[in-house]
Amino acid sequence: MHFRLRNLALLFAFATPLFAADKNAEEKDIEQRYRSLETLARGLYYLENLYVDPAKVKPEEMTYQALRGIVSSLDPHTMILPRKAFDQFTSDTQGKFGGVGVIVSTEKGKLLVVSPIDDSPAAKAGILAGDEIVAIDDVALDKIKVNDTSDLMRGKPNTKVKIQIRRKDAPNLLNFVLVREIIKVKSVRSEDLTHDVVYARIASFQDNTAEELKAIVEKNSKTAKGMILDLRDNPGGLLDQAVKVVDLFIESGVIVSTVGRTDKDVEREYAHKKGTYADLPLVVLINGGSASASEIVAGALQDHERALLMGTTSFGKGSVQTLVSLPDQSGLKITVARYFTPKDRSIQAKGITPDVVVTYQQGEVKTEGMRKESDLKGHIESHDLSDLAKTSGISTEIQAWPAGAKQDNQLVAAYSFLRSMRFFDGKKIKMPATR
Secondary structure, eight states: OHHHHHHHHHHHHTTGGGGOSSOOHHHHHHHHHHHHHHHHHHHHHHHHHHOSOGGGOOHHHHHHHHHHHHHTTSOTTOEEEOHHHHHHHHHHHHTEEEEOOEEEEEETTEEEEEEEOTTSHHHHHTOOTTOEEEEETTEEGGGSOGGGHHHHHOOSTTOEEEEEEEOTTOSSOEEEEEEOEEEEOOSEEEEEEETTEEEEEEOSBOTTHHHHHHHHHHHTTTTOSEEEEEOTTOOOBOHHHHHHHHHTTOSSSEEEEEEOSSTTOEEEEEOOSTTOOTTSOEEEEEOTTOOTHHHHHHHHHHHTTOSEEEESOOOOOOEEEEEEEOTTSOEEEEEEEEEEOTTOOBOTTTOOOOSEEOOOOOSSOOOTTOOOGGGSTTOOOOOOHHHHHHGGGHHHHHHTSOHHHHTOHHHHHHHHHHHHOTTEETTEEOOOSOO
16 A cells, blocks of 8 residues: 555656746646646546455546536536447437437436437337436436436347336326337438429438438429428538538528637638529428527528528527547547527527417317417418418318328428418518518
8 A cells, every 4th residue: 555655656746847837827827737637637546546446446437427527517518428429429420320219418407309310219109309308217317327328228129118208298207118220310301292392301410411402402493383391300410511401592691600719710601602492482390309400501591581481499509519539439529619590690599480380280280279470570461371271272282192291280381381472572581671
């Protein structure tokens, strides 16, 4: 014991020449940082060499715990990703992983569902955006490290996992037994509604999202008289792909601004005229599961009066993260900037408010009790939804849709407005200046 302590004293004695006197302010600041690191190193060394139960002292795990403690005082999107989690995060952006298919976020210690992934076990079971996960395999979340919950939900295909949910307005907790499968996230899919209206859903923004969407638009460019872009339950993804998607529909101007550590640290992304479908009438669907990159798209198209937004207010994640790799192949996801729409609106904790609020209703499409556009300041002068659906054979067209589509009242509303064409004038939506 005395030998260990003596060696420890010698070890840190060699560090003292680093902190000589007569330093300038910058050097003193650096010196203070290194002293803080020295304190951490000393603590870990003492624990590893002196703690009574050495089996409980695992240096690598303790290092991650220390880093988790550091980032826990920051925002919920800044986090340490151990090697396995780092690999999983990379596979997510490439569009393939094994699990139940649910995107989650932490808020005030709660694990919330941002969105279920299309056609995943979670989506098929009825898990919804906004649900709070309170237990996994009968283990309460207060006994699980939040950062480890993804590991618990992922696993080998055909194995089961039990997830307990607290849902707003539900009287009791809800239990789901899900069978894991390989989750293949198809970024963009389209569906034939009618020959002259293009429907495209972006599930998340991945490596080739913009190219996939462009291919769909090009395929229908000769016959399309309008387009519905569905961003509901889209948790976000790659910022550059969101920018490229907006660039498909506007010819010029700012798409998004990102502001870093200081007001001088500002970057702006601009639209380019080449390859733009500026004349295609566009309706964008959003909801509370639309977050981050999907809010960038919705906010930019709204500010440029290029699209009519319908649905409900989006999630409100207005920050940008970058991923850096660490020497042991783990990673650190860091919030590096806040983003703003072309009109300098902050989305953080506010979300994007649609031009026309339409609350989702499961089952047969109904219009009673739905918040109307006339309730909004600066609303569009128009017939109500039921009248629109009856005009120009729209109701008949909707009846020919697939069952799932025609029971989606938000999609029906978007289609009805799009077919009415009352809100589109040349290349812009006819919206009042105040929004």
